[in-house]
Amino acid sequence: MENMGVIIGILCYFAGMILVGFLLRNKNKGAEDFLVGGRQFGLFFNAGTLTACFLGGGLLISSPGLLLGCGIWNDDIKFGWLMTFGAIPCLVGAGLFFMRKMWRLKLLSLGDFYYRRFGRNTGIVSTVLMAFTFTFWVATQTLAFAKVGVSLIGWELNYWIVVSMIVICLYTLLGGLWAVCITDIIQVIIVLAGIIIMTPVAVSMVGGWDVFVEHVPQDKLQVFPHRVDAILPWFATLAIVGLGSIINPDLMQRAFSAKSPKVAEHSAYWAAGISTAVKVFVFILTFAALQIAAMAATDPSIGLNMDMIMADPEMTIPLAFSKVMPGPIVVLFLGALMAAVMSAAATANIALAGVLAKNLVQDIFFPNMSSRALMQVSRLIVLIIGVIGMAIAIGLPSAALVGALGFDLILSCTTMPGILGLYWKKTNGYGAVAGMLSGAFVRVVVCGMVNGFSLAGISAAGDTWYYFTIFGPITSLIFTVVVSLATQKIDPPVVLEMDPDPDRPEAA
Numbered sequence: 001m002e003n004m005g006v007i008i009g010i011l012c013y014f015a016g017m018i019l020v021g022f023l024l025r026n027k028n029k030g031a032e033d034f035l036v037g038g039r040q041f042g043l044f045f046n047a048g049t050l051t052a053c054f055l056g057g058g059l060l061i062s063s064p065g066l067l068l069g070c071g072i073w074n075d076d077i078k079f080g081w082l083m084t085f086g087a088i089p090c091l092v093g094a095g096l097f098f099m100r101k102m103w104r105l106k107l108l109s110l111g112d113f114y115y116r117r118f119g120r121n122t123g124i125v126s127t128v129l130m131a132f133t134f135t136f137w138v139a140t141q142t143l144a145f146a147k148v149g150v151s152l153i154g155w156e157l158n159y160w161i162v163v164s165m166i167v168i169c170l171y172t173l174l175g176g177l178w179a180v181c182i183t184d185i186i187q188v189i190i191v192l193a194g195i196i197i198m199t200p201v202a203v204s205m206v207g208g209w210d211v212f213v214e215h216v217p218q219d220k221l222q223v224f225p226h227r228v229d230a231i232l233p234w235f236a237t238l239a240i241v242g243l244g245s246i247i248n249p250d251l252m253q254r255a256f257s258a259k260s261p262k263v264a265e266h267s268a269y270w271a272a273g274i275s276t277a278v279k280v281f282v283f284i285l286t287f288a289a290l291q292i293a294a295m296a297a298t299d300p301s302i303g304l305n306m307d308m309i310m311a312d313p314e315m316t317i318p319l320a321f322s323k324v325m326p327g328p329i330v331v332l333f334l335g336a337l338m339a340a341v342m343s344a345a346a347t348a349n350i351a352l353a354g355v356l357a358k359n360l361v362q363d364i365f366f367p368n369m370s371s372r373a374l375m376q377v378s379r380l381i382v383l384i385i386g387v388i389g390m391a392i393a394i395g396l397p398s399a400a401l402v403g404a405l406g407f408d409l410i411l412s413c414t415t416m417p418g419i420l421g422l423y424w425k426k427t428n429g430y431g432a433v434a435g436m437l438s439g440a441f442v443r444v445v446v447c448g449m450v451n452g453f454s455l456a457g458i459s460a461a462g463d464t465w466y467y468f469t470i471f472g473p474i475t476s477l478i479f480t481v482v483v484s485l486a487t488q489k490i491d492p493p494v495v496l497e498m499d500p501d502p503d504r505p506e507a508a
Contacts, residue, residue: 018170020183036108036256036354037178043263045181047270050254052184053344054087054275055191061144061341063279064286065314071220078233078466081283082223083404086241087275094246094255095268101422102255103264104498109351110252111359114414117421117496118429120363125433127359129413129440134249134352136406138389141345142168146393148318148338158394164342165390172346172382180346181257191337192274195281202288202320206295216287236466243473244407247418249351262503282317289320345389353381405458412443412472417480424481428491431484439476443468 041049063084070080107113111130115123145168146160155163172180203212225234245251258264293309296302308319318334357378362369369377416439417432447458447468484493 036253037181039106039257040259041181041254041257041263042259043266043270045185046254046258046263046267047274048188049181049184049257049347050091050251050267050271051274052188053250053254053347054091054271055188055278055344061147061314061318062140063282064289064316065312067220067283067286068290068309068313068316071217071222073222073225073230073234073237075222075225075227075230078230079237080222082234083237083240084279086238086243087245088272089238089242090245090251091268091272091275093242094251095265095272098247098252098422099255099258099264099268100261100501101498102252103258103261104501105496106499107252107256109256109354109358110247110249110418111355113252113418113421114432115359115363117494118417118427118432119491119494122429122432122436123359123363125436126414126417127355129436130249130355130410131352133406133409133413134348134355135385135388136392136409137248137250138345138348138352138385139392140406141341141348142386142389143393144314145338145341145345147312147315148334148341150315161390161393164345165386168342168345168349169383169386172349172386173379180350184347187337188274192278194337195278195285198320199281199284199288202285202292206288206291212284212288212291215291220287232470233466236469239411239473240404240407240469243415244409244411247415248407248410249355250347253347253351253354260503261501285320286316289316292320349382349385349389350378352385353378356381356385408469408472409440409443411469412439412476414439416473416476420477420480420484424484425495426484426488426493427480428484428487428493430487430491431480431482434483435476435480438479439472442475443472 063081066079066083067081070077073080073082102113105113105116107116111123111127114126118126142161142164145164146157149155149160149164150157203209206212206215225231254267255264258267290306290309292302293306296306302323308323309316318337322334357374361377361381362374366373413436417427417435420427420435421432444458450464451458
């Protein structure tokens with residue numbers, strides 16, 4: 001973008017967000033404030049910050065690229081935009097089955113659950129696996145932030161990845177979860193307003209609703225598989241986010257930060273509803289931008305053209321805004337979009353830092369560490385995660401690819417032991433470790449043997465990718481159950497004590 005005023009406006013927007021973090025820094029008296037906001041978030045705040053988790057780089061940056069490249073579903077590619085819809089069953093399922101239970105455990109991190117339920121050794125394994133897998137989600141947000149920066153100023157992508165890592169880490173270190181929550185609310189409101197304003201404008205530019213619908217490519221509208229060999233990959237695509245994100249550090253962090261179990265549960269439902277609405281707008285905006293770009297062939301005054309879209313389809317919505325909308329709206333929307341991506345990264349970073357600091361550093365090496373010292377260790381780990389996420393983003397430059405891999409690894413490694421640990425009393429530490437390691441073996445080692453031991457090989461598994469997504473968690477489930485049953489005497493299961501549920505006394 002050549003409009004220096006817009007660039008200056010966005011920089012001022014960032015300065016305002018950082019100022020919020022600076023002003024809220026004194027709310028962090030210890031680890032509980034820094035990591036879970038003092039467990040004080042009401043429905044408005046908790047639902048807003050949970051929505052922001054699903055409104056960052058994954059939905060607004062990578063999903064238009066999936067939609068244009070694959071359509072909703074593609075039997076030949078065996079992949080599609082359908083993956084993003086996994087967030088809906090994920091959030092609804094989390095609300096129905098997990099948010100209340102996790103709130104009642106009064107944890108600081110998801111790793112605490114594995115430590116308390118399965119013991120020290122299992123806690124270490126789960127922490128290491130979550131650190132490995134969730135770092136890919138941090139990388140996704142870093143890459144998304146960088147891609148928006150490229151569209152605004154035009155620097156090299158890798159340069160922006162480094163800059164974004166610095167900004168994200170600074171933002172996270174300043175305010176902790178309180179700053180993330182407050183700014184999340186602002187960003188969600190602005191992004192939603194921007195999308196709602198932009199959608200009718202874009203549809204009007206292409207000639208109205210009827211013209212828009214007529215020119216939507218029909219080959220991009222397939223929802224369900226039409227061939228038998230596409231049924232398994234269809235379910236695998238939904239499962240990547242639908243199951244892979246249902247027990248992960250940042251989603252469960254919203255259960256820990258809520259002020260009541262009812263707030264925790266209902267936050268997930270509100271986030272699911274808002275996420276569904278945003279997907280509809282993203283669908284319309286993506287194809288409207290494509291039609292506007294096609295019009296440039298006969299109307300050179302249109303600043304958006306097909307070459308821009310095809311050069312990087314993941315940048316469709318930011319490009320459409322920057323080339324079509326007035327400067328002030330561009331400042332608000334793209335500034336909020338970049339800040340929303342930054343908040344999603346900050347949230348992911350805090351969640352993962354909490355797991356590593358609490359469940360690795362404190363629980364293993366320094367059990368008498370004070371709450372304030374734990375907070376400082378968490379901040380140091382935020383920097384380390386940022387550097388690792390930056391390296392992954394540079395080595396695997398596709399936001400959709402990186403994000404899908406992160407969820408996929410969580411699904412294969414820790415999801416099944418986590419679900420069984422909450423709902424099956426016979427699950428023990430030996431079974432949980434067996435489930436985690438067997439799932440990781442299938443998803444990483446076996447996949448690497450077939451496709452090559454590289455980030456690209458493990459993530460882009462070609463025609464066979466869905467086998468590893470499906471059979472990774474199935475293997476984990478089988479090993480968790482079998483090994484748990486076989487080792488009941490030598491490793492008796494631990495029953496966790498939960499706080500009573502004030503809304504459901506019978507559940508206590």
